Amino acid sequence: MQQLEFNISEGGGERQTLFCDVLLPVPVPKLFTYRVPFDLNDTLLPGCRVVVQFGKKKILTGIVAEVHDRIPEAYDARLLLEQLDEQPIVQPVQLKLFQWMADYYMCTPGEVLNVALPTGLKLSSQSQVQLHPDFSYRTTEHTFNEKEKLLLDSLQQNQSMSYADVEALLGQKTLYQLFKNLLAKEAILLFEQVQEKYKPKTVRKVRLQEGLVQDRNSLEALFKALESHPKQSDVLLKYLREVPVLQHPERNASGLTKAELVDAQISPSSVRTLVKNGVLEEFEETVPRFWIPDGDSSIDIRLTEDQQKARQQILEHFEDKDTVLLHGITGSGKTELYISLIREALDNGVQVLYLLPEIALTTQIVGRLKKIFGGQMGVYHSRFSDNERVEVWQGVLNGSFPLVVGVRSSIFLPFHNLGLIIVDEEHETSYKQYDPAPRYHARDTALVLSKMHGGKTLLGSATPSVESYYQAENDKYGLVELTKRYADAQLPLIELADTRVAQKHKTMKAMFTQQLVEALKNVVERREQAIVFQNRRGYAPYINCEECSWIPKCVNCAVSLTYHMQANELRCHYCGLKEYVPTACPACGSHKIKTVGYGTEKLEESLRLLVPEATVERMDLDTTRRKNSFQTLFDSFGEGKIDILVGTQMVSKGLDFEGVTLVGIFDADRMLHYPDFRSHERTYQLVTQVAGRAGRSKKPGKVIIQTSNLEQPILERIIQSDYGGVYRNEIRERREYFYPPFSRLIRLVVRHSEKDLAEAAAKELAARLQHKLGKERVLGPEEPLVGRIRGLYLMHITIKLERQGIDMQGVKQFIAAQSQELVSQKDYKKVEVVPDVDPY
Numbered sequence: 001m002q003q004l005e006f007n008i009s010e011g012g013g014e015r016q017t018l019f020c021d022v023l024l025p026v027p028v029p030k031l032f033t034y035r036v037p038f039d040l041n042d043t044l045l046p047g048c049r050v051v052v053q054f055g056k057k058k059i060l061t062g063i064v065a066e067v068h069d070r071i072p073e074a075y076d077a078r079l080l081l082e083q084l085d086e087q088p089i090v091q092p093v094q095l096k097l098f099q100w101m102a103d104y105y106m107c108t109p110g111e112v113l114n115v116a117l118p119t120g121l122k123l124s125s126q127s128q129v130q131l132h133p134d135f136s137y138r139t140t141e142h143t144f145n146e147k148e149k150l151l152l153d154s155l156q157q158n159q160s161m162s163y164a165d166v167e168a169l170l171g172q173k174t175l176y177q178l179f180k181n182l183l184a185k186e187a188i189l190l191f192e193q194v195q196e197k198y199k200p201k202t203v204r205k206v207r208l209q210e211g212l213v214q215d216r217n218s219l220e221a222l223f224k225a226l227e228s229h230p231k232q233s234d235v236l237l238k239y240l241r242e243v244p245v246l247q248h249p250e251r252n253a254s255g256l257t258k259a260e261l262v263d264a265q266i267s268p269s270s271v272r273t274l275v276k277n278g279v280l281e282e283f284e285e286t287v288p289r290f291w292i293p294d295g296d297s298s299i300d301i302r303l304t305e306d307q308q309k310a311r312q313q314i315l316e317h318f319e320d321k322d323t324v325l326l327h328g329i330t331g332s333g334k335t336e337l338y339i340s341l342i343r344e345a346l347d348n349g350v351q352v353l354y355l356l357p358e359i360a361l362t363t364q365i366v367g368r369l370k371k372i373f374g375g376q377m378g379v380y381h382s383r384f385s386d387n388e389r390v391e392v393w394q395g396v397l398n399g400s401f402p403l404v405v406g407v408r409s410s411i412f413l414p415f416h417n418l419g420l421i422i423v424d425e426e427h428e429t430s431y432k433q434y435d436p437a438p439r440y441h442a443r444d445t446a447l448v449l450s451k452m453h454g455g456k457t458l459l460g461s462a463t464p465s466v467e468s469y470y471q472a473e474n475d476k477y478g479l480v481e482l483t484k485r486y487a488d489a490q491l492p493l494i495e496l497a498d499t500r501v502a503q504k505h506k507t508m509k510a511m512f513t514q515q516l517v518e519a520l521k522n523v524v525e526r527r528e529q530a531i532v533f534q535n536r537r538g539y540a541p542y543i544n545c546e547e548c549s550w551i552p553k554c555v556n557c558a559v560s561l562t563y564h565m566q567a568n569e570l571r572c573h574y575c576g577l578k579e580y581v582p583t584a585c586p587a588c589g590s591h592k593i594k595t596v597g598y599g600t601e602k603l604e605e606s607l608r609l610l611v612p613e614a615t616v617e618r619m620d621l622d623t624t625r626r627k628n629s630f631q632t633l634f635d636s637f638g639e640g641k642i643d644i645l646v647g648t649q650m651v652s653k654g655l656d657f658e659g660v661t662l663v664g665i666f667d668a669d670r671m672l673h674y675p676d677f678r679s680h681e682r683t684y685q686l687v688t689q690v691a692g693r694a695g696r697s698k699k700p701g702k703v704i705i706q707t708s709n710l711e712q713p714i715l716e717r718i719i720q721s722d723y724g725g726v727y728r729n730e731i732r733e734r735r736e737y738f739y740p741p742f743s744r745l746i747r748l749v750v751r752h753s754e755k756d757l758a759e760a761a762a763k764e765l766a767a768r769l770q771h772k773l774g775k776e777r778v779l780g781p782e783e784p785l786v787g788r789i790r791g792l793y794l795m796h797i798t799i800k801l802e803r804q805g806i807d808m809q810g811v812k813q814f815i816a817a818q819s820q821e822l823v824s825q826k827d828y829k830k831v832e833v834v835p836d837v838d839p840y
């Protein structure tokens with residue numbers, strides 16, 4: 001045990017030895033205890049970031065969870081190296097949430113922290129190697145082996161090298177022994193380079209030399225001197241016009257940006273000359289990344305009578321319930337309700353979080369909120385740069401953003417007084433994180449977070465998830481319904497188009513029915529707009545040799561490669577692999593290779609031929625990859641420059657344009673036949689969302705759904721927009737087959753690069769689990785629809801558990817322990833078991 005100092009008197013004062021438990025962003029289930037240097041005794045607070053050594057060579061940033069005086073018994077505590085923040089950047093309630101998520105979603109708090117903190121708040125740690133300053137081959141008495149020499153030679157050319165560089169140079173991962181030997185021979189030094197990743201944004205500015213501002217005479221003398229240099233005096237004149245220092249000398253300090261000074265007449269080089277001559281001086285200023293003008297609190301949100309009533313009901317429910325479900329049909333004006341509730345919450349001095357499934361798809365809502373809440377509102381978004389995320393984090397911390405609008409990761413922001421959370425489109429699957437851990441559902445986590453703050457949660461949707469509606473029906477949530485469209489706009493008329501009959505009569509053109517083509521032609525003639533939906537991107541899902549039926553497949557995944565025409569390549573949508581399109585079949589040499597199936601790219605091409613008078617554009621992942629490309633498409637559609645927009649589910653929300661009077665759903669069958677217990681619920685939600693784009697104004701809207709089987713009851717419910725019918729049917733089936741909301745599911749994905757091993761391991765794990773949990777609770781193992789992804793074979797085990805009368809945490813610990821035991825067996829060493837709680 002190491003010697004510790006306790007309460008040593010020093011000139012009357014007493015020093016106490018303190019320890020702190022640190023949460024580190026590593027997948028280890030516990031916290032680590034470090035000793036607090038005496039000089040930090042008074043300043044170290046829970047929630048502050050600290051720098052610590054972890055293992056032999058890693059330097060990590062962690063968050064202090066607790067400061068205490070309990071000596072750890074199992075190991076000698078190391079001193080922590082540095083305290084990074086004077087004030088906590090993580091709130092106590094966040095630490096509580098991280099722990100809850102780790103327990104519930106079967107991961108470690110470190111994994112939660114790793115996802116929660118923006119990268120800019122983590123430190124990069126890189127151990128660096130350099131030559132010992134006294135080292136020379138001529139004077140050293142030691143001998144060196146080949147690898148050592150290789151490294152030393154390389155270090156003589158480079159100032160320093162990182163671990164990664166050395167790894168690459170020597171082609172080996174274990175460097176510890178090598179470094180140890182070289183250190184002993186006094187040939188190298190190791191040092192740690194830790195740097196903050198977050199960089200404030202600065203702009204380069206110029207201002208007049210202070211001496212010239214003070215003294216009018218020297219300024220006049222300067223103008224005289226510049227008479228023969230008209231370009232430079234132009235710069236000076238413009239500066240004085242923009243910054244009238246003669247009247248307001250104090251305004252010189254903030255100067256002008258170079259961009260403001262340079263124009264058609266004034267070149268950057270004239271500015272540079274004046275700087276060189278000491279007339280102007282350059283300086284840098286830190287600017288916020290978000291410049292949002294103050295909101296206009298006078299904007300009047302007028303609620304209709306129905307909305308007023310709904311608002312009143314929500315507030316009444318909040319008196320005795322924490323959660324309210326707002327079921328409002330598309331176009332019923334849920335956003336106005338949200339705005340009025342947000343305003344009221346902010347007036348009451350609490351923080352508000354408005355969750356959206358995906359910001360890019362909801363540009364219009366964010367734009368509206370910005371106009372009203374302006375600078376009070378932070379936007380947190382996965383497409384933002386990391387520096388932007390750090391600024392939102394700090395804005396929430398220091399109170400400048402009492403309102404945050406964001407995607408699922410905004411539940412990690414450092415709120416301390418969260419009074420209201422709105423989860424818009426609560427049924428959306430993008431609230432669930434698939435990879436990496438924590439595999440959390442943001443809606444469900446929001447409910448827990450809200451409870452921790454003593455706040456309220458409003459879930460909103462036109463097509464609530466079966467789970468949420470069930471809670472509302474059973475009085476766990478308050479239920480409020482809005483059944484009329486805003487301003488009396490009518491719900492669109494929904495028609496089915498029978499592809500089986502059309503095929504029999506050979507009236508199909510490129511898989512479009514006459515019915516849909518005629519409707520599209522009519523829309524274009526009336527100068528209205530249409531959306532065609534197909535949830536499959538690329539040109540064709542696969543290509544096929546007509547002679548021998550060869551189909552190109554991905555080498556890493558068990559899927560066929562999708563043909564992309566514009567890029568002229570085959571792509572794997574699971575791992576991103578790209579391949580050339582073969583001109584001849586590699587199996588039989590035939591040139592008869594045809595495309596099979598219909599992706600958005602092919603639909604776009606077909607529509608240009610079928611409706612030549614229309615301007616057709618496409619909106620999917622492939623056409624919106626570049627920054628701003630989504631916005632450009634969105635704007636052109638809004639301005640009526642596009643007649644027909646073809647797209648994936650990207651077109652299903654946010655496109656609230658008056659011109660849209662027709663929505664075509666190209667292939668409903670594929671969605672309905674997807675093998676998942678939620679496939680009917682999903683189809684209903686997706687079709688209703690897409691259909692909701694039509695007829696949002698006075699003009700009536702129409703929806704045409706292409707299907708080969710008109711008899712499916714779900715289609716009738718879609719036509720009638722019979723949510724209740726869908727819900728009752730789903731709830732009956734789920735009760736019968738014991739699916740959520742009646743049970744809880746945990747899925748274990750067992751994976752390995754060899755199929756036999758993955759299968760054997762999954763079998764053994766399932767048997768172990770069945771032994772205690774019983775056969776009816778542990779299902780599988782079975783191969784999923786796509787049985788191999790990125791070179792790993794997958795097996796699924798599904799665990800179905802009762803919601804009541806079961807020690808859920810105990811069961812999770814049992815599952816984790818069994819998985820751990822399995823992979824610690826020699827045979828299964830490289831097998832991975834990934835738990836997914838409440839899988840989607």
Ligand SMILES: [Zn+2]
Pocket residue numbers: 545546547548549550585586587588589590
């Ligand atoms: Zn062939």
Ligand SMILES: [Zn+2]
Pocket residue numbers: 554555556557572573574575576577790
């Ligand atoms: Zn692949």
